[in-house]
Amino acid sequence: MVCFLAEHNLPFTLADHLIELCKVIFPDSKIAQGLHMKKTKCSEVTKALGNCITRELALKLRSNKFSITIDESTDVSSTKCLTLIVKFYDAEAQQIKTGTLDLIDIYGPHNEMVGSTGINLYNLIVATLNANEIPLENLVGFAADGASNIMGEHNSLTSRLRNMAPGITIFRCICHSIQLCASEAVKSLPRHCEDFIRNVYIHFSHSAKRQFNFKQAQIFLEIKPHKILHACQTRWLSLHQAVVLEQWEALKEYFSPFVGTEKLRNI
Incomplete structure (x- = not known):
């Protein structure tokens, strides 16, 4: 969206993104051309669109095998989030698709599921799949970096995923592995x-x-x-x-x- 609006010299606040995009997509609509939106309304519209996309994605995952890629990131407000990216084969489109299933606040209101330990990350992922009514048996692949809480042999996220889905395929991030090798090499x-x-x-x-x-x-x-x-x-x-x-x-x-x-x- 940002790249599209940049090509048309359009403004760059989130509310303006939505407004101008509607005007470009629906040039003959008087409603779209007269649309005005401030912070509160923009936030609610963004949440509604996000929920709609998540529902459509979850519907696909209920009937398709899929893999998950995760990563942890801390934003400018010091909120540590866990990103859940899913990849699956869409039979209708006849192509492999990738989508964001959820962005979870690791230290949010999850009761006992707080922090980056292996069991907490596992519980957060399972809770997200259950909340979207996605069968756990459809999960066939998992990828992440090589942190011990995620890829450790015992008491980690992947050790629990293997117990839940014995046939699951686990991938370490190749970029992380190469970086570790390169970092060790440049010490010379x-x-x-x-x-x-x-x-x-x-x-x-x-x-x-x-x-x-x-x-x-x-x-x-x-x-x-x-x-x-x-x-x-x-x-x-x-x-x-x-x-x-x-x-x-x-x-x-x-x-x-x-x-x-x-x-x-x-x-």
């Missing part, structure tokens, strides 16, 4: 290599003047004026994007006036 490299990449970004990130001066160095050396990207600790592939080899000559040109006149402690 000096730590200051990665620190340098992060510190260069910090040097430019909050200064328009520094960014302008660096761009002038890029133009002078006829180097494409790419920005220095942030190597995010929790986004593994971002480190590759942040490597500054392409901009090495421009960086040397930019920092050359500082040599002998300013000590760059963080770089």
Whole structure:
């Protein structure tokens, strides 16, 4: 939805998303063209649409085998959520489909089911399937990262799933596994290599003047004026994007006036 509205130069609040989308979809409807919505109404409409999508998805899962992928994430309000993604074969559409079944507040009002322990995550998943009247025997696959509370051999989420569904197929996240291997391998490299990449970004990130001066160095050396990207600790592939080899000559040109006149402690 966001990409569609961006192409049409439409506003970017959630209420405006819904209003403008209705106007684009129903250009001949006077009701749609005269639609106005503020925060409260928008929230209720969003919840209603979400419930409708969940009901349709649950209806499919009641008659189809499916797998679940989960991940835990903490949002800007410090709410820790468990995302339940399902994948199944839709016989009507004759294709494999993926959908979000639920987004569960792990520390929400679930009585004894609070926290990220293996038994709590298991209870939350089972409770969600039961609440949507989805047969547990339709669950044939499960995938997640390799955290001990999820993938541990004993007293974990997957150990309980195996007891519930002996034929279930369990997958560890390949990206997590590769990251662990890569992290162990790069320990043979000096730590200051990665620190340098992060510190260069910090040097430019909050200064328009520094960014302008660096761009002038890029133009002078006829180097494409790419920005220095942030190597995010929790986004593994971002480190590759942040490597500054392409901009090495421009960086040397930019920092050359500082040599002998300013000590760059963080770089």
